[in-house]
Amino acid sequence: MKAPQPRKVIVIPCSGIGKPLGSVSREAVLELVENTRKGVTETICLALLVSGDEEALQLVRSNRCIAVDGCPMQCAEKNLKQAGGNLVASFKAVDALKRNRKLKPKSVTFLDRDGLELATTLADEVAHKVDEILKK
């Protein structure tokens, strides 16, 4: 009998390129999948869902997903919903900013210290949600 596949949570950032918070969302998710929740989380490119990539669509429809957006435009959440993804939670970097008012990320290309710190904080928040989801 085959062992059951380990469960994973798919976490998708908006990765907006126009604002620091887009880069923060991306950095937070990569921190999660490469480091703090490695092995139990995975990410894919948001655009693959829109271009109809079969593998990407299958992944988000058959696993629980979290959208991590930079700003209130919520492109990750919108695109994930439109693709029929199994969205169970959403985060916005701007909300993390509200809870960490001393941080003022300014750069987009390479995150500055405040941007990296905000990304780490956001990654922690998402990680707790991942843990909650995996307990169910």
Place this chain on the structure above:
Amino acid sequence: MSEFLKTVFGKFELRVRKGYHYVEDGFWASVEDDKVRVGITDYFQRTLGDAAFVGFEKKGSTVKKGGEIGTLETAKAAVSVISPVSGVIEEVNGKLDERPELVNQDPYGEGWFAILKPSNIETDLKTLMSADDYFKLMLKKLETEHIAPGV
């Protein structure tokens, strides 16, 4: 005919609402019967970035022209929101507590900050800029300042 004067910077359209009165620093006042509604301009919100947190002076507070009626914090900066007129704060826009992004999405409409009962309206209005004059000022600022390079 459009209710806005418009120009484009990069891919963004920047608008100035006709019929409103303006302060050079980026605040507007709109006279509505015996009240004045105030807020920040499209240009100013674009320079500040995504609004994250809004604070208000108390309802009933007396404010002098140029005085603070609230604060706006964005990803980039924290600024005082200034009243273009003197008066008493009658109402503040509570929607901005939950949805500060309204300041970015609709700065002349749903993103308003406060409504004042003005105490010196005729004199105060004479010191403010018309939409045309603020628009010209904005065009000059765009030539010399960068909102964000190429974005």
Place this chain on the structure above:
Amino acid sequence: MVTLPGRKVGVVSCSGEGCIEGTVSRIATRLVLEKLRPEDTVTICLPLFLAGGKEERAFAKEYPTITVDGCDKLCAKIGTERHSGKIASSIVITDLTDSGKCVQSKSKRKLDKEDLALAERVAEKIAQEVDKALNRGDR
């Protein structure tokens, strides 16, 4: 209705979580925007564009666009062509690397010297394509 600017070129980068080449794509695009051609370019935010962003779509319909993709999945190219028609040119990072494919073993965000050098080379290539799109000779 959105009013549009004088002559500019839109640069659309893929979002790039799939591999390090996606990160290179983003950084190269930003370098063009910030340093190499700041007066001539705007960036089109791909997720916003795909989600229906008015300004992004209006711009990409009317102005030349250059897409920059990390890999041969061509998310930026496909998305832009789908919503705004013909693109001026397409750059694919893996076409410019020795391996010719995504390097999955590397971290997707920690760029080493080689990756940064690649980003700079790609940025130069994007800048050349911008000049072509604007009908400029050698700069």
